[in-house]
Amino acid sequence: PHEGYGQTWAKTILIGEHSVVYGHPALALPLHSLKMQAWATPIASGQQAQLEALDYSGSLEESGGTFGGLKRAVEVTLNFLHHPQQAFNIRTQSDFPAGRGLGSSAAASGAVIRAILDAYDVEVSREQLLDLTNQAEKITHGHPSGLDAATTSGLKPVRLAAGSMSTIQPQGDAYLVIADTGVVGSTKEAVEGVRSRFQEDPTGVGQLMDSLGEQSEAAIRDLENGQMESLGHRMNEAQVLLNALQIGHPKLDLLVETARSCGALGAKLTGGGLGGCVLALASTKEDADRISKALRSDGAQQVWLHQMVA
Numbered sequence: 001p002h003e004g005y006g007q008t009w010a011k012t013i014l015i016g017e018h019s020v021v022y023g024h025p026a027l028a029l030p031l032h033s034l035k036m037q038a039w040a041t042p043i044a045s046g047q048q049a050q051l052e053a054l055d056y057s058g059s060l061e062e063s064g065g066t067f068g069g070l071k072r073a074v075e076v077t078l079n080f081l082h083h084p085q086q087a088f089n090i091r092t093q094s095d096f097p098a099g100r101g102l103g104s105s106a107a108a109s110g111a112v113i114r115a116i117l118d119a120y121d122v123e124v125s126r127e128q129l130l131d132l133t134n135q136a137e138k139i140t141h142g143h144p145s146g147l148d149a150a151t152t153s154g155l156k157p158v159r160l161a162a163g164s165m166s167t168i169q170p171q172g173d174a175y176l177v178i179a180d181t182g183v184v185g186s187t188k189e190a191v192e193g194v195r196s197r198f199q200e201d202p203t204g205v206g207q208l209m210d211s212l213g214e215q216s217e218a219a220i221r222d223l224e225n226g227q228m229e230s231l232g233h234r235m236n237e238a239q240v241l242l243n244a245l246q247i248g249h250p251k252l253d254l255l256v257e258t259a260r261s262c263g264a265l266g267a268k269l270t271g272g273g274l275g276g277c278v279l280a281l282a283s284t285k286e287d288a289d290r291i292s293k294a295l296r297s298d299g300a301q302q303v304w305l306h307q308m309v310a
């Protein structure tokens, strides 16, 4: 093998987080301007493989930190290629932070898997790549829905409902502004919290889930038809419902308000909640720039712009 290179992207959930766990549809978008890159360099047998990633630098075997699961990504790929004895040094470089619902874990696994496949000049089908990524992610996350793996390695928005995935073709131009509250929210904690509230009050929480599902279904149709104002309205509705599930955070609410008061068509949290990022929809570049500036001055740690094009 030679040195291999792999690339994936960040993702954001436009709508449908949490209710997707209960079988309703969700839509995630790849953010192609926020790259995750990985390099895999073959080393001689007997040498210890090293990992250099985000907040860790040292032996791959004992790797910890945010991307501690990458050892598994290397293993599943080498097993797949029937080269379990070959070792690689791994380096990753990311344009976006971890732990903010932007899919960094699946993106890092996907980039490393692509780098190792590249080192052997092997091309695999999309299904095979997703299967490898999900195998690697299973160790770190237990029950990944596969949405992150599919979105961070693909070109199109991904719709997931009741375990079945498809891509959609958006229409119309608009901008997404993604703002990081700087608060790390645990998706696991959020999902477990919702689960226990569902057990306490199946009727009430079930109704919230159904409403979220309806908004998501309609929002996906809006995006396919280029109905951006309606889409924004549904994002606002979803934010009310997500707060009712108690996965909000005052900093999320503050930034959502900022975006709306600066002309966003809609704004909501994105991902697991309890922190993480806010997503705002803007109809023009000028609106998006104005919203970004206001979000920054109201405390967003980082703000990214994404152009949605048909």
Ligand code: PMV
Binding pocket: 013, 016, 017, 018, 019, 020, 021, 100, 101, 102, 103, 144, 145, 148, 187, 191, 270, 271, 272, 273
């Ligand atoms: O925090 P993220 O971006 O990994 O999104 C979590 C989405 C949930 O619906 C809350 C959980 C899930 O597994 O779908």
